[in-house]
Amino acid sequence: MGGTASAPLVVLEGIAKGFGEGEARVQALSDITLSVEAGTVVGLRGPSGSGKSTLLNLIACILEPDAGRLALAGETVWEGGRYRRRDLRALRREKIGFIFQFHNLLPFLDATDNVALAMTLAGTGLAEARRRARDLLDYLEVGRRAAAMPAKLSGGEAQRVAIARALANRPRIILADEPTAALDSERARVVMDLLRQVAREQRAAILVVTHDEKIFDRFDRLVSLRDGRIESELVPAKAA
Template sequence: MTSKGIQIERLSKRYGEGDTAVLALKDVNMHVAPGEVVGLIGPSGSGKSTLLKCLGAVIDPTSGRMVLSDEVVFDNGWRVSDLRALRRDKIGFVFQAPYLIPFLDVTDNVALLPMLAGVPNDEARERAGELLAALDVQHRAKAMPAQLSGGEQQRVAIARGLVNRPPVILADEPTAPLDSVRAMAVIRILNAMARRFQTAVVVVTHDEKIIPTFKRIYHIRDGITHEEEGEGRSLQ
């Protein structure tokens, strides 16, 4: 079956009940095609984090429908029995901070997830090495996280997010701690990896440096999304 990337239909999230209830998401609709990188922007408290947590199967939506890759994962209730396996197999996460394990070298930081998923150690390390080469940090394969620059750490974090070959990547402010050159390098990498692996990528950001690079943007305010064409400026 052909991957559908990400499809969200009328997704809502309510916190609380009765008079104290807060509707954080209100009938959100979104589509991200395989190989596409879209931006998700909005003010603090607009619902960005809630939407990302629903997409990442970290919190339960209240209603609506979510399709990740070729699978309906939520339809007014979860349609998968193991949410940890869903996160492991279908979703890659890239955060503002790299969150690398300080006592593992770069290769083992990347290879750990497939190892935990049952991939043989040699194969997991081979996958890690391929991604580190693609991200131009293979020369740091045996380095410890503390020996890396900020940009190198973020590239290793991207490799870790991609190593299980998930159809979906959720990136939460991945360029916030970086200067302009490194921020644009991260966005180039995410776009290249999206095309190469046909991954659907959502980037939550406040970073005005990278917003002009998106071809499509979802604005979210008061729990409601509005899609618009982005500038799609060249990343060269």
């Protein structure tokens, strides 16, 4: 697999997270140790309440761990009970792209400007942002829909635009929360194949939370969570 010899882009060591106080406290994650290398797509599966979304939100620096160490793209982000960065929004803009179950495209912007907006918010000029947006849409084979409004896009097309938006600021880490749940089997596999392509060609590490058994064969590794702990990890058999 590409990227397995390089340093991991995501490193979690002994990560723990709980919610609530006293007898009402719930331990959402316990002693999570996991690494994801460049060029790799890792699936996170498990029953509801197993800690999948909590783990994704910790990696995204949306939730703060209680213990352990988190490093992203070679930078220790959280350790010793505190974040090592003051501006977490800048950290997310620099290092992380997000893909959601529903595309969450802005309905009043066309496909190009939905992608360009992510870059202009990070300080890129509008002309350059639109140029890169069109390049990304071409890369994801949806360039012919660059001027289309979200309401005119199919589910698969909209999700490709959302992937382009996630790539806009050249993140090395992409976090996806149920990105194929709203798609049929064929479109779900196409989206996952695109993510595999992105991981290899952009040298990205991609983590995907999913319940979707029809895409398990698209992962390089599949990590199972139960009761806030890693229960198992396997390399799925790839489909022909």
